Amino acid sequence: MTLYFGVLTLILTLISTFYNAKVNKAIFYLSGFLISITMYGLAHYYYFSGESVFIFSIINIHFLPVYYLSGPMLFFYVRSTLKDNSQLSKIDLLHFLPFLIGLIYIIPYSFQSFEFKIDFNTKLLADNGLIKSTHIKSFFPNYINLVARPVFLLSYALGSAYLIFKYSRFKKRKYSPLIQRNNMVKWLKTVVLIAFILSFFYIIITYKYLSTNLVVKQLINEMEVSILAGICYCIIPICILIFPSVLYGIPRVSKGPSKYLDESNRQAILQSNEPLEATAKDILNFLNESEAYLNPKFSIQDLINGLGIPKHHVYYCFNNIIQNKFTIIKSELRVNYAKKLLLSSKAKDLTMEGIGMESGFASKSNFFAVFKEFTGKTPLEFIEAEQVEKH
Numbered sequence: 590m591t592l593y594f595g596v597l598t599l600i601l602t603l604i605s606t607f608y609n610a611k612v613n614k615a616i617f618y619l620s621g622f623l624i625s626i627t628m629y630g631l632a633h634y635y636y637f638s639g640e641s642v643f644i645f646s647i648i649n650i651h652f653l654p655v656y657y658l659s660g661p662m663l664f665f666y667v668r669s670t671l672k673d674n675s676q677l678s679k680i681d682l683l684h685f686l687p688f689l690i691g692l693i694y695i696i697p698y699s700f701q702s703f704e705f706k707i708d709f710n711t712k713l714l715a716d717n718g719l720i721k722s723t724h725i726k727s728f729f730p731n732y733i734n735l736v737a738r739p740v741f742l743l744s745y746a747l748g749s750a751y752l753i754f755k756y757s758r759f760k761k762r763k764y765s766p767l768i769q770r771n772n773m774v775k776w777l778k779t780v781v782l783i784a785f786i787l788s789f790f791y792i793i794i795t796y797k798y799l800s801t802n803l804v805v806k807q808l809i810n811e812m813e814v815s816i817l818a819g820i821c822y823c824i825i826p827i828c829i830l831i832f833p834s835v836l837y838g839i840p841r842v843s844k845g846p847s848k849y850l851d852e853s854n855r856q857a858i859l860q861s862n863e864p865l866e867a868t869a870k871d872i873l874n875f876l877n878e879s880e881a882y883l884n885p886k887f888s889i890q891d892l893i894n895g896l897g898i899p900k901h902h903v904y905y906c907f908n909n910i911i912q913n914k915f916t917i918i919k920s921e922l923r924v925n926y927a928k929k930l931l932l933s934s935k936a937k938d939l940t941m942e943g944i945g946m947e948s949g950f951a952s953k954s955n956f957f958a959v960f961k962e963f964t965g966k967t968p969l970e971f972i973e974a975e976q977v978e979k980h
Contacts, residue, residue, distance in 0.1 A: 594822050595631045598623060601826030609829070612836045613901035614675040619780070619825070621662035626787060627822050629656040629738065633794065636714065646710045650698045654691030656738050660745030661685065663784050667749040667777050671756045673765070673841040673899075687741060691734075735799065739791035746784040753777050764864050765841045769905065773839045779828070783821045790817065837905040842868050868902055869910040873918075882922045883949040889915045923949040924963045927956070931972055941968055 606620040632652065635645040661684035669675040698706070757774055829835060842864045875896055881887050892915070893903055907915055927948035930936055936944060945956025960968055 594820060595627050595634065598627045598822035598826060601823065601830065602627070605826050605829045609833070609836050611900065612904050613838050615666055615669040615838055616836060618662045618666035618669060618675070619829075622659050622666060622784070623822070623825055625655050625657075625659040625662060626742070626784075628652050629659065629791075630787075630822060632656075633791070642707060642711050642714060645714065646703070646706045649710055649713070650695050650706075653695050653734060654688045656734075657687040657691050657741060658685075659784075660742045661688075663742075663781070664745050664749050664752075667752050667781065670773060670777060670838045671752060673839055687737075694734075735795050739788045739795060742784060743788035743792065746781055746788055749777075749781045749784070753781065765839050766863050766865055766905075766909070769834070769837060769909070770839050773835065776828075776832075776835045780825060783824060786817070787821050790821075834908070837901050837908075840865055840868075840899070840902040840905050842902070863910065865902065865906055866910055868898060869906040871896060871898075872903065872906055873911065876918065876922060880926075882919045883926065883947070885946070885949055885951045887919065887949065919949075920959050921963060924960055927960060927968065928964075928971065931968055932975060936972075944968065 602620050602623045606616055609616050628648065629652075632645075632648045635641060635648060664684070665675075665677065665681070701709075753774060872892065875892065876882060879895065881891060881895060884891075889903065890900075893900055896903075907913065907918075911918070927944055927950075930939070930944050930947060939947065941956070942953040945953055948956065950956035950959065957967055960966075960971070964971055966974060
């Protein structure tokens with residue numbers, strides 16, 4: 590059961606990362622946490638089940654440094670979400686020290702032949718006590734890793750919980766939307782709780798295994814805590830797919846002046862429960878005034894670059910405040926511009942394809958299809974209808 594949950598988690602995590610990386614870079618931290626903790630769980634599964642020496646030889650030892658990334662990735666995800674800033678500082682490199690030590694630890698093993706690794710892991714699976722004393726030709730025994738990994742994750746889970754407590758209790762939380770903020774705090778609490786549960790489960794499993802030589806390894810995977818750990822893996826990526834709004838984080842609007850709003854209106858909006866309404870107004874005003882949509886290649890990234898607004902802020906505004914897709918608004922603006930051209934004197938000097946190109950459409954067929962979708966008429970039918978109405 591743990592195996593299926595682990596594989597499912599990896600698949601869901603990769604899918605979520607692939608489709609949502611463009612929204613908020615903090616998803617990479619969350620994905621890093623999920624992948625590292627899942628690989629840790631799969632290593633446990635194959636060791637205690639002994640099902641495949643070949644797969645265990647690939648997972649065991651080689652991925653040991655990765656297991657030490659679960660704690661830092663969790664911490665970085667929580668912090669970047671609360672601060673609305675995914676940048677790492679130089680001091681943050683210290684969090685990767687256990688990963689580096691783990692990398693040094695596996696160097697002697699990594700350069701061994703695969704035949705040696707098969708033989709080594711066959712003995713490891715056959716002898717319950719060997720993993721407790723083996724050194725793999727390195728400078729400290731492997732049982733230190735067994736104890737350090739879950740304790741390390743537990744300490745980071747507690748540190749992340751403190752960040753959430755500090756944010757909820759003491760931090761001034763102006764300039765971020767109230768509902769999104771409250772929902773995200775609940776989400777972060779859930780993620781940290783899952784991390785805490787997983788670390789606690791693995792501490793129990795490790796203690797159970799190290800405290801006696803009589804334990805049957807196959808029974809470890811059948812323990813309730815092992816099954817619950819597998820279920821915990823899947824919860825986070827499934828929630829991301831069901832509730833994509835968690836990817837928007839806690840967007841915090843800039844306190845600086847707006848090009849499109851006077852200061853009194855902007856300050857009034859910033860004090861409301863939806864301060865990003867000011868950002869949404871900036872987006873719509875930018876689209877209308879800049880007429881950037883007349884460029885056939887105009888994309889949401891161009892909008893982001895033009896306004897200097899973080900990507901997840903823009904996505905949040907379209908989905909929660911404007912409540913319309915960027916592509917639909919862009920097409921509507923182009924159709925409205927085309928209407929004006931069709932009724933102007935300039936239409937006499939342009940072909941239909943030319944009017945479409947002037948309005949930002951990539952081709953004549955695209956122009957006709959989108960125009961009819963919004964107006965119910967072709968451009969020619971629209972002109973005729975307008976002329977009949979005038980007479």
